[in-house]
Amino acid sequence: MILTPMIRAVFLCILTAAALPAQHGRYLSESKNAAIGDPQSIAAGAKLYATSCAGCHGPDGSGGRGPNLVRRSLWHPLSDEAIFAAIQKGVPGTDMPPTRLPDEETWKLVAFLHSMIGPASENKVPGDPAAGERIFRSRSTGCSNCHSIAGRGGRLGPDLTDIGGRPLGLIKDAVLKRSRDLSLAGSEGVTVKLKNGQVIEGVARNRSNYSLQMVDKSGTLHLFPMGSVSELKISERSIMPDDYAKRLSRKELDDLLAYLARQTSRRTN
Amino acid sequence: MHQWTAYFLLLTAPAAAQVSYQDIQKGPAQDWLTYAGSYGAWRYSPLKQITVNNARNLTAQWVYHVPNARGLRASPIVYKGVMYVTNTNSIYALDARTGRLIWQWLDTRANKQGVNRGAAILGDRVFFTSTDNYLNALDRQTGVLLFSRKFADADSGITSTSAPLIAGNKVIVGSAGGDSGMRGFLAALSPETGDEIWRTYTVPAKGEPGSESWSGLIEWGGGATWLSGAFDPSTDTLYWTTGNPWPDFAGQPRQGDNLYTCSLIAVDLATGKMKWHFQFTPHDTHDWDAQSWPVLIDTEWEGKPRKLVVHANRNGFFYVLDRVSGQFLHATQLIDKVTWAKGIDANGRPIAVPGQDPTPEGNWVCPSVKGATNWMGQSYNPITGLLYVLTLEQCGLYTSSSKTPEPMKNFAGGGATEEGGQVILRAIDPKTGKRAWEYPMTGLGRMWTGTVSTAGGVVFTGDDDGHMLALNAKTGAHLWHFNMGELLTASPITYEAGGKQYVAIASASAIFSFGLFEPAEPMIPPKVIFTK
Numbered sequence: 001m002i003l004t005p006m007i008r009a010v011f012l013c014i015l016t017a018a019a020l021p022a023q024h025g026r027y028l029s030e031s032k033n034a035a036i037g038d039p040q041s042i043a044a045g046a047k048l049y050a051t052s053c054a055g056c057h058g059p060d061g062s063g064g065r066g067p068n069l070v071r072r073s074l075w076h077p078l079s080d081e082a083i084f085a086a087i088q089k090g091v092p093g094t095d096m097p098p099t100r101l102p103d104e105e106t107w108k109l110v111a112f113l114h115s116m117i118g119p120a121s122e123n124k125v126p127g128d129p130a131a132g133e134r135i136f137r138s139r140s141t142g143c144s145n146c147h148s149i150a151g152r153g154g155r156l157g158p159d160l161t162d163i164g165g166r167p168l169g170l171i172k173d174a175v176l177k178r179s180r181d182l183s184l185a186g187s188e189g190v191t192v193k194l195k196n197g198q199v200i201e202g203v204a205r206n207r208s209n210y211s212l213q214m215v216d217k218s219g220t221l222h223l224f225p226m227g228s229v230s231e232l233k234i235s236e237r238s239i240m241p242d243d244y245a246k247r248l249s250r251k252e253l254d255d256l257l258a259y260l261a262r263q264t265s266r267r268t269n
Numbered sequence: 270m271h272q273w274t275a276y277f278l279l280l281t282a283p284a285a286a287q288v289s290y291q292d293i294q295k296g297p298a299q300d301w302l303t304y305a306g307s308y309g310a311w312r313y314s315p316l317k318q319i320t321v322n323n324a325r326n327l328t329a330q331w332v333y334h335v336p337n338a339r340g341l342r343a344s345p346i347v348y349k350g351v352m353y354v355t356n357t358n359s360i361y362a363l364d365a366r367t368g369r370l371i372w373q374w375l376d377t378r379a380n381k382q383g384v385n386r387g388a389a390i391l392g393d394r395v396f397f398t399s400t401d402n403y404l405n406a407l408d409r410q411t412g413v414l415l416f417s418r419k420f421a422d423a424d425s426g427i428t429s430t431s432a433p434l435i436a437g438n439k440v441i442v443g444s445a446g447g448d449s450g451m452r453g454f455l456a457a458l459s460p461e462t463g464d465e466i467w468r469t470y471t472v473p474a475k476g477e478p479g480s481e482s483w484s485g486l487i488e489w490g491g492g493a494t495w496l497s498g499a500f501d502p503s504t505d506t507l508y509w510t511t512g513n514p515w516p517d518f519a520g521q522p523r524q525g526d527n528l529y530t531c532s533l534i535a536v537d538l539a540t541g542k543m544k545w546h547f548q549f550t551p552h553d554t555h556d557w558d559a560q561s562w563p564v565l566i567d568t569e570w571e572g573k574p575r576k577l578v579v580h581a582n583r584n585g586f587f588y589v590l591d592r593v594s595g596q597f598l599h600a601t602q603l604i605d606k607v608t609w610a611k612g613i614d615a616n617g618r619p620i621a622v623p624g625q626d627p628t629p630e631g632n633w634v635c636p637s638v639k640g641a642t643n644w645m646g647q648s649y650n651p652i653t654g655l656l657y658v659l660t661l662e663q664c665g666l667y668t669s670s671s672k673t674p675e676p677m678k679n680f681a682g683g684g685a686t687e688e689g690g691q692v693i694l695r696a697i698d699p700k701t702g703k704r705a706w707e708y709p710m711t712g713l714g715r716m717w718t719g720t721v722s723t724a725g726g727v728v729f730t731g732d733d734d735g736h737m738l739a740l741n742a743k744t745g746a747h748l749w750h751f752n753m754g755e756l757l758t759a760s761p762i763t764y765e766a767g768g769k770q771y772v773a774i775a776s777a778s779a780i781f782s783f784g785l786f787e788p789a790e791p792m793i794p795p796k797v798i799f800t801k
Contacts, residue, residue, distance in 0.1 A: 151414070161413070
């Protein structure tokens with residue numbers, strides 16, 4: 001085609017290297033152990049976790065004396081093998097102790113951790129997804145007024161078409177605990193007053209001292225040089241309601257999460 | 270902040286401006302809506318704020334560093350002040366006046382990595398493909414994903430690199446992977462759903478007409494379509510070039526002409542039926558894909574108006590064909606050093622010089638494997654009537670391997686190296702193939718940048734030393750250059766935003782946009798209020 005073999009080899013290396021950051025937040029699940037994804041092993045692993053690990057890492061992996069394993073997976077993805085090694089050997093020089101678990105038991109624990117910190121779409125999530133979709137699209141929650149899934153829904157909040165790629169714990173946090181360590185970059189609620197008197201409300205996708213790129217409430221994009229803006233109000237709080245923990249029953253939350261967990265950009269045709 | 274929820278009780282579908290098929294048909298003006306600029310693939314713009322007289326006042330307006338990019342191939346598209354650029358499995362929407370990111374989308378599910386040459390736009394959707402053959406459709410304003418649909422199986426050796434082409438209400442996608450064995454095709458997909466409308470293979474199946482031109486390996490014959498094509502709306506015909514037969518350098522296991530590789534095919538938009546084909550390099554053994562898009566020109570030919578298709582080919586020759594009938598009209602030598610053929614006969618077939626195939630110890634042949642020109646292709650300026658083609662004067666050593674060909678194992682049947690060589694930008698008269706002027710370059714002899722020309726009389730291109738260039742379209746005289754600091758591997762475009770003409774090009778890792786110098790205006794910043 002276009003490249004000589006030597007240049008081709010160089011390009012291949014470059015491309016593979018360049019690809020990695022795109023994997024950010026992805027669980028590195030190349031392990032072939034039979035326990036991974038097996039419901040019985042996961043259930044057995046959950047028991048082991050509750051007795052030997054939850055004291056330090058929290059019952060849902062959200063941390064305590066030990067780190068939040070779910071969040072950590074976003075910036076420091078672990079392979080099944082690395083988790084296996086951490087469990088058996090501990091992390092020397094830290095509070096993370098080695099265990100004396102045999103291999104088979106260790107793999108059950110890994111299977112459980114995999115289901116906790118791996119993509120929600122790859123794991124069984126309890127709840128009724130059809131009911132969850134109705135909740136997502138209901139007036140009372142208003143989720144789909146701000147969020148689009150496969151092109152259906154509003155455009156102010158992040159696209160949730162591929163949200164099942166996240167660990168379930170993080171999706172749950174996003175729904176229930178809005179303000180926690182959140183970066184609003186790309187989602188800041190703004191009200192812009194232009195020098196010509198026009199007022200537009202929406203979300204700033206990007207902004208600097210010199211220009212503003214924003215989407216208004218109808219999903220229309222506006223590009224403003226700052227020279228044309230007379231006043232810019234920026235909300236320091238997320239525009240997403242922060243009281244869903246109070247508004248959703250336990251069953252509703254389960255159903256909603258079951259629906260969100262299924263969302264992947266690549267549907268089978 | 271609950272008032273926010275209340276505002277949305279009425280879910281409004283964004284009633285914004287839409288790109289219509291007719292808009293693309295009109296060709297570039299402020300916007301640049303398709304890979305090659307227009308359906309005739311001219312890469313020509315009627316903009317004329319930048320002229321021969323003021324091009325020396327060009328300065329960089331902004332730079333956008335594409336995250337993790339190492340060898341960008343993309344030619345941007347622009348619509349209503351927004352620029353869309355692609356990289357491997359990713360797309361970025363930029364404010365075309367400032368270079369600020371508006372949205373980005375990464376296909377984290379893609380499981381193959383390869384270059385990407387650009388996006389397409391129709392309605393309120395932008396389209397691009399992931400390397401493992403998914404067509405992705407996103408809302409142009411917000412980057413919301415509308416669908417991601419598979420159109421070919423990466424496990425059969427096929428990948429996707431080219432910018433889709435919008436024609437009528439169809440998204441046309443091609444196929445790459447011809448150096449490792451695959452079966453090339455062109456497919457029309459629905460812009461609404463990604464559903465397949467038709468698929469036309471560039472290599473026939475066993476038993477089909479044309480299959481007699483293969484003694485073997487037809488299932489893996491190649492004929493990739495890894496670049497966008499041209500389109501004639503008056504006859505609803507697509508014009509597409511096809512890549513090399515596989516294995517690239519081993520002809521023995523696939524004796525015969527190997528149709529329809531290294532060819533130009535004319536395909537009916539409605540049905541996908543091949544109207545005609547013309548093979549530039551029968552039984553290619555030098556990896557001379559017929560890539561670079563064909564250019565459609567309506568002009569007078571021997572006293573009568575005629576619809577032509579012209580093509581500067583990697584094999585060293587420049588071709589003129591009647592694009593309605595496919596009849597071969599004329600061919601001339603594109604570069605000075607061509608050793609594999611004495612010329613092109615009256616039927617358009619090369620007059621081959623014997624003994625030019627790759628050999629175990631290596632055979633020295635001109636042009637080199639990179640070709641007399643390559644995918645960066647040509648541009649046409651209707652005012653000067655000239656075609657601008659980046660050419661390479663270079664020869665190379667072609668070696669063969671006697672190993673049994675194994676598809677999808679990176680086996681090309683041999684290999685090729687090249688030495689020295691010189692890149693020369695040539696302006697040629699498309700009717701005669703005669704050179705109007707030349708702009709020789711003295712860099713590394715690597716040429717991966719195309720051209721764009723304008724009504725302002727300027728040709729923009731890159732040189733083989735990492736400079737962006739502006740030349741006089743009529744004379745080839747140097748007007749301006751800018752050191753971008755990296756090897757350039759993509760073609761420039763030009764657009765207008767906020768009343769200003771810009772010229773944009775991707776370097777290996779960033780998008781640069783240039784415009785005429787204007788002194789900064791004093792800016793009164795807005796009052797900024799942070800609210801809880």
